[in-house]
Amino acid sequence: MLNMIRGSRRQIYLLLTVLLVTLLSAxxxxxxQSTFDALGPVSQSQLTILWVILGAGAFVFVLVFAxxxxxxxxxxxKSDDEADPPQIxxxxxxxxxxxxxxxIILIIVAVPTVRGIFFDANPxxxxxxxxxxxxxxxxxxxxxxxxxxxTANELHIPVNQAVxxxxxxxxxxxxxxxxxxxxxxxxxxxxxxxxxxEADEPGVYFGxxxxxxxxxxxxxxFRVVVHTQADFDAWVIAQKQLAAIPTDPLxxxxxxxxxxxxxxxxxxxxxxxxxxxxxVGPNLSHVASRMQLGxxxxxxxQENLRAWLEDPNxxxxxxxxxxxxxxxxxxxxxxxxxxxxxxxxFLRSLD
Amino acid sequence: MATESLDIxxxxxxxxxxxxxxxxxxxxxxxxxxxxxxxxxxxxxxMFLTGGVEALLIRTQLIGPDKDxxxxxxxxxxxxxxxxxxxFLAIMPLSAAFFNFLIPLQIGARDVAFPRLNxxxxxxxxxxxxxxxxxxxxxxxxxxxxxxxxxxxxxxxNPGNGPDFWxxxxxxxxxxxxxxxxxxxxxxxxxxxxxxxxxxxPLFTWMTFITAILLVLAFPVITVALIELMFDRAFGMNxxxxxxxxxxxxxxHLFWVFGHxxxxxxxxxxxGIVSEVLPTFSxxxxxGYSTVVxxxxxxGFMGWMVWSHHMFTVGLGPIANSVFALTxxxxxxxxxxxxxxxxxxxxxxxxxxxxxMLYAIGFIALFTIGGISGVMHSxxxxxxxQQDTYFIIAHIHxxxxxxxxxxxxxxxxxxFPKITGRMYDEKMGQLQFWLMFVGQNLAFFPMHFxxxxxxxxxxxxxxxDMGWTLMNTLSTAGAYLVGIAALIFVVNMVKSWRKGELASxxxxxxxxxxxxxxxxxxxxxxxxxxxxxxxxxWWERKRSGKAKTAPxxxxxxxxxxxxxxxxxxxxxxxxxxxxxxLFIGAMxxxxxxxxxxxxxxxxxxxxxxxxxxxxxxxxxxxxH
Numbered sequence: 001m002l003n004m005i006r007g008s009r010r011q012i013y014l015l016l017t018v019l020l021v022t023l024l025s026a027x028x029x030x031x032x033q034s035t036f037d038a039l040g041p042v043s044q045s046q047l048t049i050l051w052v053i054l055g056a057g058a059f060v061f062v063l064v065f066a067x068x069x070x071x072x073x074x075x076x077x078k079s080d081d082e083a084d085p086p087q088i089x090x091x092x093x094x095x096x097x098x099x100x101x102x103x104i105i106l107i108i109v110a111v112p113t114v115r116g117i118f119f120d121a122n123p124x125x126x127x128x129x130x131x132x133x134x135x136x137x138x139x140x141x142x143x144x145x146x147x148x149x150x151t152a153n154e155l156h157i158p159v160n161q162a163v164x165x166x167x168x169x170x171x172x173x174x175x176x177x178x179x180x181x182x183x184x185x186x187x188x189x190x191x192x193x194x195x196x197x198e199a200d201e202p203g204v205y206f207g208x209x210x211x212x213x214x215x216x217x218x219x220x221x222f223r224v225v226v227h228t229q230a231d232f233d234a235w236v237i238a239q240k241q242l243a244a245i246p247t248d249p250l251x252x253x254x255x256x257x258x259x260x261x262x263x264x265x266x267x268x269x270x271x272x273x274x275x276x277x278x279x280v281g282p283n284l285s286h287v288a289s290r291m292q293l294g295x296x297x298x299x300x301x302q303e304n305l306r307a308w309l310e311d312p313n314x315x316x317x318x319x320x321x322x323x324x325x326x327x328x329x330x331x332x333x334x335x336x337x338x339x340x341x342x343x344x345x346f347l348r349s350l351d
Numbered sequence: 352m353a354t355e356s357l358d359i360x361x362x363x364x365x366x367x368x369x370x371x372x373x374x375x376x377x378x379x380x381x382x383x384x385x386x387x388x389x390x391x392x393x394x395x396x397x398m399f400l401t402g403g404v405e406a407l408l409i410r411t412q413l414i415g416p417d418k419d420x421x422x423x424x425x426x427x428x429x430x431x432x433x434x435x436x437x438x439f440l441a442i443m444p445l446s447a448a449f450f451n452f453l454i455p456l457q458i459g460a461r462d463v464a465f466p467r468l469n470x471x472x473x474x475x476x477x478x479x480x481x482x483x484x485x486x487x488x489x490x491x492x493x494x495x496x497x498x499x500x501x502x503x504x505x506x507x508x509n510p511g512n513g514p515d516f517w518x519x520x521x522x523x524x525x526x527x528x529x530x531x532x533x534x535x536x537x538x539x540x541x542x543x544x545x546x547x548x549x550x551x552x553p554l555f556t557w558m559t560f561i562t563a564i565l566l567v568l569a570f571p572v573i574t575v576a577l578i579e580l581m582f583d584r585a586f587g588m589n590x591x592x593x594x595x596x597x598x599x600x601x602x603x604h605l606f607w608v609f610g611h612x613x614x615x616x617x618x619x620x621x622x623g624i625v626s627e628v629l630p631t632f633s634x635x636x637x638x639g640y641s642t643v644v645x646x647x648x649x650x651g652f653m654g655w656m657v658w659s660h661h662m663f664t665v666g667l668g669p670i671a672n673s674v675f676a677l678t679x680x681x682x683x684x685x686x687x688x689x690x691x692x693x694x695x696x697x698x699x700x701x702x703x704x705x706x707x708m709l710y711a712i713g714f715i716a717l718f719t720i721g722g723i724s725g726v727m728h729s730x731x732x733x734x735x736x737q738q739d740t741y742f743i744i745a746h747i748h749x750x751x752x753x754x755x756x757x758x759x760x761x762x763x764x765x766x767f768p769k770i771t772g773r774m775y776d777e778k779m780g781q782l783q784f785w786l787m788f789v790g791q792n793l794a795f796f797p798m799h800f801x802x803x804x805x806x807x808x809x810x811x812x813x814x815x816d817m818g819w820t821l822m823n824t825l826s827t828a829g830a831y832l833v834g835i836a837a838l839i840f841v842v843n844m845v846k847s848w849r850k851g852e853l854a855s856x857x858x859x860x861x862x863x864x865x866x867x868x869x870x871x872x873x874x875x876x877x878x879x880x881x882x883x884x885x886x887x888x889w890w891e892r893k894r895s896g897k898a899k900t901a902p903x904x905x906x907x908x909x910x911x912x913x914x915x916x917x918x919x920x921x922x923x924x925x926x927x928x929x930x931x932x933l934f935i936g937a938m939x940x941x942x943x944x945x946x947x948x949x950x951x952x953x954x955x956x957x958x959x960x961x962x963x964x965x966x967x968x969x970x971x972x973x974x975h
Binding site for chain 1: 699729
């Protein structure tokens with residue numbers, strides 16, 4: 001009997017250890033979108049409030065569960081117990097106490113909450129510049145009006161500088177979210193929303209659409225690239241370079257397709273080419289300089305680009321290009337293998 | 352009156368009123384609240400299993416990264432239908448099953464105020480359930496999520512029929528809910544037995560009353576929203592069309608002004624059930640009866656002031672967000688009061704851990720967790736990191752599964768002997784509880800982590816580099832356990848209903864009036880209408896030794912002894928015909944307006960015939 005109790009005690013310790021490890025790992029910063037790895041003032045203020053309420057919540061949790069477990073063990077009916085327990089109908093003092101106590105806890109957590117709401121909402125006066133972010137089904141467009149740059153699915157900002165972000169949508173509601181830098185805010189068609197970002201360290205941060213926006217909602221991702229100021233300035237200069245007609249023959253062939261028969265120009269802009277001014281799809285100026293393809297869904301490699309051009313629908317079901325672009329919608333005008341090679345060579349030349 | 356009703360019978364000679372129907376026809380024409388309650392319960396449980404299969408498919412897809420067991424489109428349909436089914440076709444009608452079966456028994460009445468309207472509610476609910484689920488076979492289910500934000504629902508972004516099924520199905524369900532709610536409000540106000548004052552009303556009846564009021568006030572709001580959406584889709588109007596000056600956020604306001612009270616519509620009945628089960632199995636009265644009732648009423652009232660906490664990330668501005676953060680925090684206070692009062696109820700009690708009690712205690716534990724994460728969401732600032740992530744999914748499941756469904760399971764076990772006259776298998780029940788309890792914690796607790804690690808809800812796939820794999824695998828394993836537990840429950844119920852041990856009138860030594868009559872109750876419920884002298888009247892009568900010698904009351908409907916001479920309303924098929932008309936009309940609204948007119952005509956004719964059908968056929972009556 002004693003051994004059994006010892007054995008079960010060992011099991012309980014084991015269980016508690018496992019639970020503790022699990023709980024600690026909950027605060028893991030491993031995930032590229034972990035909100036515990038707050039690396040900017042906005043996400044830090046949100047994480048601080050999370051710890052406050054988590055502390056208060058843990059206190060309530062322990063209290064309620066201690067009472068509940070104690071009661072269920074202590075007041076278990078003995079099999080021979082036929083007598084009724086004391087018939088207690090209530091106790092006003094106690095009930096008033098457990099009305100007031102939670103109210104006090106809530107008032108305490110209300111103060112940082114309201115402060116946090118205003119802190120997150122208002123960009124500081126010394127914000128470096130403004131980015132106009134627009135949601136599309138299913139990709140993000142980033143415009144830098146002051147720098148004269150338009151890019152897609154990759155937001156570049158300088159480190160330690162507040163950047164104001166204005167949010168728009170051209171179709172359905174999306175939500176702009178970079179968990180390590182700031183909580184999400186929706187991109188609502190017909191509404192302009194405002195938020196701000198600041199990153200403490202250079203690096204690449206994951207972002208993802210957080211409001212269900214249709215078939216490929218899961219494939220609507222982006223990256224925020226945080227540079228040192230010097231690197232950022234260099235990036236701006238590079239992005240402002242206009243594209244020129246490629247000299248490589250294969251790439252030139254791709255250029256001719258893009259600007260001609262394949263009609264890519266109807267939806268995509270490439271700065272430097274008069275004809276390519278479409279605004280339905282992502283701006284492809286400097287597409288080869290980007291880290292990812294298809295709104296953060298795969299690395300920007302030659303093989304992936306090729307696979308994407310062969311069958312975009314298999315990577316991003318329901319996307320506008322595979323539905324409406326003539327080379328995908330009309331089988332008789334589909335791209336041949338050599339044509340795809342040419343387009344890949346052309347797009348890879350846009351760095 | 353009598354002649355007119357005879358005229359109708361001459362006009363419809365094929366549809367002669369079934370006076371003593373048996374078999375399936377008996378169930379189809381029944382207006383007995385107990386049989387309607389059983390119909391509600393069985394149908395809703397089948398829907399619960401359907402929604403559960405949808406959940407298992409979702410969880411299977413997410414068991415690991417980059418899986419493609421189902422396509423993106425099917426996944427989106429699955430989570431839309433899972434949410435819609437569980438809320439509108441499972442939890443609400445399961446609660447309605449208890450309202451139907453129990454309210455007349457708890458207040459000492461022979462039936463609800465409007466028995467035929469009650470039948471109509473059930474058949475219309477069934478019509479709505481069929482419409483929603485037919486969409487699977489008619490071009491694809493709704494695919495916009497259970498709150499279907501505009502403008503994703505517009506015909507531009509969603510040319511298929513899915514959203515139409517959703518709109519029309521919910522409208523039909525709304526009719527059923529409204530009819531039932533009015534019925535229960537009138538029943539509880541008017542049909543209470545002598546002496547059943549408001550301060551003696553059983554807690555479950557109280558929570559039903561509050562729920563019914565919430566339903567009557569909330570459903571018109573979503574009806575407006577659905578009509579606007581229908582007009583946008585069908586007739587090219589522009590309520591939510593930005594290009595023409597419409598506002599998508601209007602949908603969100605309308606939906607959540609309905610949607611938040613709806614959360615309390617889902618949870619209050621379960622709170623009522625738990626408030627019945629805890630005292631019975633502790634042999635103690637509910638601690639602070641008036642506080643618990645008042646807290647329920649305050650929750651119901653304040654439920655109207657917090658809707659925008661579903662919209663903290665919409666961009667309503669810091670002032671609106673602050674106001675709704677504060678009101679949301681405030682609603683935690685009455686909820687907390689209830690939890691402490693329940694614990695005080697079992698404190699110093701003599702606790703018997705039968706399956707219903709396990710579920711009731713499980714309810715307190717898991718609802719507390721859901722409540723705490725709920726308060727976390729009221730911190731609008733940090734909520735911006737949780738909104739639309741798996742953290743929300745964890746929260747809603749702790750509230751609606753750990754809360755509402757645990758309460759409903761407690762109720763199903765608790766009243767099973769009363770409903771069927773047989774005992775369920777206790778050992779199987781206990782096993783099933785523990786499987787369900789472990790399974791749902793394994794399924795839903797890891798979702799807190801995957802959410803805080805940045806996993807958005809409603810994604811059909813995720814990459815292996817996101818760090819979400821382990822938590823998702825655990826969730827899926829937990830979901831399978833819940834599935835097994837649900838199957839064990841079905842086996843237990845079916846087996847016990849057919850050949851379980853016969854149940855006595857009062858197997859739990861319970862407290863309220865339904866336990867003072869045989870199990871299952873006779874069609875007329877009470878041979879004599881009781882005169883209520885106490886809160887927990889049946890318990891007090893037993894303890895004072897007056898149980899068998901209750902004072903004779905004046906029976907309503909005349910006569911006494913063995914139910915002879917008690918006049919009950921006779922069966923009617925007209926309520927079902929109205930619902931069939933509504934069903935045809937609703938399908939017509941999706942496909943063809945001419946068919947809609949035919950359905951409407953059938954419904955109107957049936958309502959006319961129903962109106963002139965006497966409660967009892969005159970020739971039958973003269974026989975007594």
